[in-house]
Amino acid sequence: MNQFLEDMAQGPRIIIITGHFGSGKTEVSVSLAYALAAMRGEGHPNVKNIALCDLDVENPYFRSRELTETMGEAGIRVYSDPYHGQNGSELQTLDPAILAPVQDPDCHVIMDTGGNNTGAMILNQFRKHFGADYRMLYIANKNRPGTDTPEKVLAEIEAIQYSTGLVMSGIISNSHFIRETTAEDVLEGAAFAKRISKISGLPLLCSTCSENLVDEVRKADPTLEIFPVGMYMRQTYLDKKV
Numbered sequence: 001m002n003q004f005l006e007d008m009a010q011g012p013r014i015i016i017i018t019g020h021f022g023s024g025k026t027e028v029s030v031s032l033a034y035a036l037a038a039m040r041g042e043g044h045p046n047v048k049n050i051a052l053c054d055l056d057v058e059n060p061y062f063r064s065r066e067l068t069e070t071m072g073e074a075g076i077r078v079y080s081d082p083y084h085g086q087n088g089s090e091l092q093t094l095d096p097a098i099l100a101p102v103q104d105p106d107c108h109v110i111m112d113t114g115g116n117n118t119g120a121m122i123l124n125q126f127r128k129h130f131g132a133d134y135r136m137l138y139i140a141n142k143n144r145p146g147t148d149t150p151e152k153v154l155a156e157i158e159a160i161q162y163s164t165g166l167v168m169s170g171i172i173s174n175s176h177f178i179r180e181t182t183a184e185d186v187l188e189g190a191a192f193a194k195r196i197s198k199i200s201g202l203p204l205l206c207s208t209c210s211e212n213l214v215d216e217v218r219k220a221d222p223t224l225e226i227f228p229v230g231m232y233m234r235q236t237y238l239d240k241k242v
Helices: 003-010 025-041 064-073 096-102 116-125 150-164 183-200 211-220
Strands: 014-019 049-054 076-079 107-112 134-140 168-173 204-209 226-228
Touching: 003 025, 003 204, 014 025, 014 116, 025 049, 025 064, 025 076, 025 107, 025 226, 049 064, 049 096, 064 076, 076 096, 096 107, 116 150, 134 150, 134 183, 150 168, 150 183, 168 183, 183 204, 183 211, 204 211, 211 226
Parallel strands: 014 107, 014 134, 049 076, 049 107, 134 168, 168 204, 204 226
Antiparallel strands: none
16 A cells, blocks of 8 residues: 555645646646546545646646646546636636635645745635645655755745745655656655655655656665656657657
8 A cells, every 4th residue: 555645545635736846746746646546446435536726827838737638538627727728828827617626525636836935826816715624745856956955945845835824744755857767866865855854844755756666766765655656747848849
């Protein structure tokens, strides 16, 4: 059993993903949505409806809404701007229908926010609907220039909390070099995140890595909670032919 996923299934049901620009928030959000959908398919009693809300109005090039069709086939509802990008533009506005899953007690909601505290500020318009039924997670990536020291990460966590009025619940280590990532990179990222956890008091919930690295990472550190992530966005971004 993956304890991280079991915890996500148990609730709180609103899962807010925050972090630095380029930290990997979208890949983690999409992978989590697919993982919850798989748990539902296996009959998990706590996972019923699943929604992914693309709240990133800052970065028009790396958007989870690009997977609306394929995620829909997995039973995941994707919410973004009112036109879902179908008009070819990048409107800096959100579909009011996002409130539907937020207010649905039977729906797990993953909120993929924009980078830094400025991207997370959009949560202010939904905050009053969360109550206590949310958890806000920080994606820690030591390989980004803006978050390569614990001090920078702690300052950003504080800024996100201040800008949103919400409380951070935990940390996910997502240090990687895309396809060049090694097990050593994952372990170094986890060690970095553990330092942040010790200083901040926030729990390190898991470390991410691609499926092909899971066995090697577990062999090196059997105590590390691992969440396998895909590269769902790469086909629509880095591998896109222009």
